[in-house]
Amino acid sequence: AQTVTQSQPEMSVQEAETVTLSCTYDTSENNYYLFWYKQPPSRQMILVIRQEAYKQQNATENRFSVNFQKAAKSFSLKISDSQLGDTAMYFCAFAKDQGGSEKLVFGKGTKLTVNP
Amino acid sequence: DAGVTQSPTHLIKTRGQQVTLRCSPKSGHDTVSWYQQALGQGPQFIFQYYEEEERQRGNFPDRFSGHQFPNYSSELNVNALLLGDSALYLCASSGTGGSFGDGYTFGSGTRLTVV
Numbered sequence: 665a666q667t668v669t670q671s672q673p674e675m676s677v678q679e680a681e682t683v684t685l686s687c688t689y690d691t692s693e694n695n696y697y698l699f700w701y702k703q704p705p706s707r708q709m710i711l712v713i714r715q716e717a718y719k720q721q722n723a724t725e726n727r728f729s730v731n732f733q734k735a736a737k738s739f740s741l742k743i744s745d746s747q748l749g750d751t752a753m754y755f756c757a758f759a760k761d762q763g764g765s766e767k768l769v770f771g772k773g774t775k776l777t778v779n780p
Numbered sequence: 781d782a783g784v785t786q787s788p789t790h791l792i793k794t795r796g797q798q799v800t801l802r803c804s805p806k807s808g809h810d811t812v813s814w815y816q817q818a819l820g821q822g823p824q825f826i827f828q829y830y831e832e833e834e835r836q837r838g839n840f841p842d843r844f845s846g847h848q849f850p851n852y853s854s855e856l857n858v859n860a861l862l863l864g865d866s867a868l869y870l871c872a873s874s875g876t877g878g879s880f881g882d883g884y885t886f887g888s889g890t891r892l893t894v895v
Contacts, residue, residue: 668822701886707868709823709886755822767813767836768872768884770822 666691668758670771677746678779684731685741685774687756693717695761698732699768700741704752712754715739717761746778784887786871792893793861799892801856805873806885811835812854813884814846817868829854858892866894 667690677683689698700712715723715732722730727744743750753773759766785804793799805812811830815823825838829848843859852873858865868891872884 706888707870707891708888709870709872711883714883757822767825767828767838768815768823769825772820772822 666693666758666760666769668756668769668771670756670774672774673772674775674777676777676779677743679746679748681746682742682744683746683776685743685754685756685776687739687741687771689737689739689756689758691737691758691760693760697759697761697766698730698739699757699759700728700730700739701755701757701770702750702752703755703773709755713741743776748778748780750776751778752776784871784873784885786869786887786890788890789888790891790893792895795861795863795894797861798857798859799861801858801869801871801890801892803854803856803871803873803887805852805854805871806875809873809875809885810852811874812848812852813872813874814854814856815870815872816840817870817889819867823870826856861894863894866892868892 669688696717698715702710702712713725713728729742731740755773756771757768759768787802813828814826817823826840827837828835832848845857848854868889870889871887874884
């Protein structure tokens, strides 16, 4: 079974600074997807960024980028120029490539607080 | 463009009772997945419905059951409620049979409290 571990229960950062959230996972699969989701107090899970395992290039979405190390099974999220609106729970998630029935396996999350 | 709609937003039930939660998927999506998120935890996969059939199931007892209707909306039913069933229940929809082609869209969840 796949597992996802987020070792930082809570983190804080000053506005405009950079922060990195850590995630490791365990799988014997070769084809899979990795995700970072944001869950603000509104409770809705919002996709921040996703990475296909077969792609060596790290994904980026504006201020958000990942460091994907497939051999080390590591998938960290870097948030640049942090904004107050980035305050939320962040979940790392894994999904096997099952050709259309993928389920998400989530970590326990990291609570990020951006301070003014 | 309506996203995923879940109802009700909050619910309080007594141990032993039964509950039904509802989900309307995003327009154009045909697959619905349900997740349980206990306080302080990440969501856990309950099951997924596609073409009105349960396609995949997580490690949840048979007290948890579901249904998908021809319009792709879905219900999650929980029988004989236990205190441990208290959680946020999230619905996620996706298109093209559940592939990540356009990703999953989550609703804001139903907060169930069992007393």
